[in-house]
Amino acid sequence: MSQKIRVVIAKPGLDGHDRGAKVIARALRDAGMEVIYTGLRQTPEMIVSAALQEDADVIGLSILSGAHMHICPRIMELLKAKGLDDVQVVIGGIIPDVDLPKLNGMGIHGIFLPGTPMQHIVDYIAANARARV
């Protein structure tokens, strides 16, 4: 059995612009990863519980509405509380530069801004996903 990287792609908050999330989900799947797309309007609790249920190695968040500084800390807190701190969290969307260091400080390093090539995201996840045992 191959050890496929398992990725939960999630759209938190109220925003419905899901083009990016879906394109990335498909690119990761085409790159051989196991992708679970949560659909729209997920609370941080729902996302973390999906990660737990799906035994995810990576959570990919798509946020374009500007709510990332509220959603990300909550998700990181919940992951820690559930003992999932080795799950790699990455985020794509519209993120002002001033927020980048703050997100890094929470442990989110894979931050993909508009125009990022899909291949770059695939490579980053392949290199940084937690090791499967």
Next chain:
Amino acid sequence: MKSVADPAGTRKQRWEREVVEPALGKSPERKGPFTTISGRLIERLYTADDLEGLDDTNHPGEFPYVRGIHPTGYRGKLWTMRQFAGFGTPEETNQRYQELIAAGGTGLSVAFDLPTLMGRDPDHELCLGEVGKCGVSIMSLADMERLFDGISLADITTSMTINSPAPMIFAMYLVVAEQQGADWRTISGTIQNDILKEFIAQKEYIFPPRPSMRLITDIFAFCAKEVPRWNTISVSGYHIREAGSTALQELAFTLRDGLEYVQYGVDAGLDVDDFVPRMSFFFNSHSDFFEEIAKYRAARKLWAEAMKNRFGARNPRSWALRFHTQTAGVSLTAQQPYNNVVRTALQALAAVLGGTNSLHTNSLDEALALPTKETATIALRTQQIIAHESGVTNVVDPLGGSYFIEKLTQDMIDGTLKYWETIDGMGGMVAAIERGYPQQELAEASYQFQQAVERKEKIVVGVNDFIQADEKPIEILYIDDTASGVQLKRLAELKQARDNGRVRRSLAALQEVARGRGNTMVPLLECVRAYATVGEMCDALREVWGEYEEVPVI
């Protein structure tokens, strides 16, 4: 043109053989394929042969309006320069409107925040971090009064981008107009009120498709009687395109959505000519110049013929398709953002050459944030330069008769009719949406496009070619959480100050009408006057109709 046509195409074949081939031998063409941004293959040359069978006898202002709905084009009235704006509290947005009016903007266009668009009050758990971020927060009539403070609704037209909660927000607007002493029979503006494209593309839906369609036909019926100059719906392709469709899919799905609304109106007992004249459309203007122009020309002809032949409309105002255009936000780049001014100018020019009736030009910082005052002003100036300096407004449909444009227009028409046949075969657009058909088409097209960008078959300047390593960041509008605090406090105060008994009674009356067959606008106006919130009104209807949940298509 017809007299010199050459149906067998022998002249073009001779030219290819005797002129093109030797030239290619000396210097070959660039590496193809030569396609539009939508992947449509474009030939090297179009000639009179391509116009064979096309009817070019209709002029602007004449059915089927391919060359425009006004006989004098922009020589009479220029398009409305309508810049979409909204953020933070109602007071902050009101300030931006006053500035836009002072800068020569000729119509308002309200952007609401996500909680308002989704029919949630700011204290709901899903509103975390969203209040006032992507638009202005409007919770109740009190906020609507603040939004239009000092702006005379009798003298300006207002477009409101609101869909699922459109009836609630529209009712608020009507009550503010009434407070100002403006006559419902003469005020004008537009509500987007287009739920089908929400299911297809933008996903800001609340209720399932069928009760959602009823809210819309209720507005058609209400306005036909009470607010006759109001544009009751803006059937939108903009979001379909932004979500990744091709130009043809945008055209075909949007117009088919329009047909669905007309059918539901007719099924609800309305006369076509009583409500169709107040329907309008909203298209995207993307980067492929000629394809966009052809799209607008095709739209007018397709709509006119469908209204006349499919629905038997007799009023020419039912035949004439009026549309707003917005330049393509999705085409703008975070990299080298000043390049976006050029992209937007070209897109705006395409919309004008296609005969748009109103236009929003995006700001250069679109891919980064909501616009600053400066970038919003440059966007408006772009339109003013096209209108007053370029000279393109002197003549009606300047590209009419171009072999290429006319052929592309006809191809758009043929392609649309094919999509309509498929959707009709599924039982209409609501049924097609329920089985995920347009959603699937978009998912496929957007993935194809992204792959073409990855492979560099499509060049995006500054993104996958002509990259600049040492870019300096530009100043952007950063929206903090002040609005959220203000609005949460106001919400609590409102619930203390108003007559809560009246609110409860009005919401119960709304539910009763929703369960039955009456027009929902009537009880909604009473809810609004009682200062019920958007969240409360939507929750009342959620209890009756339930909420829609989509099965995601990747």
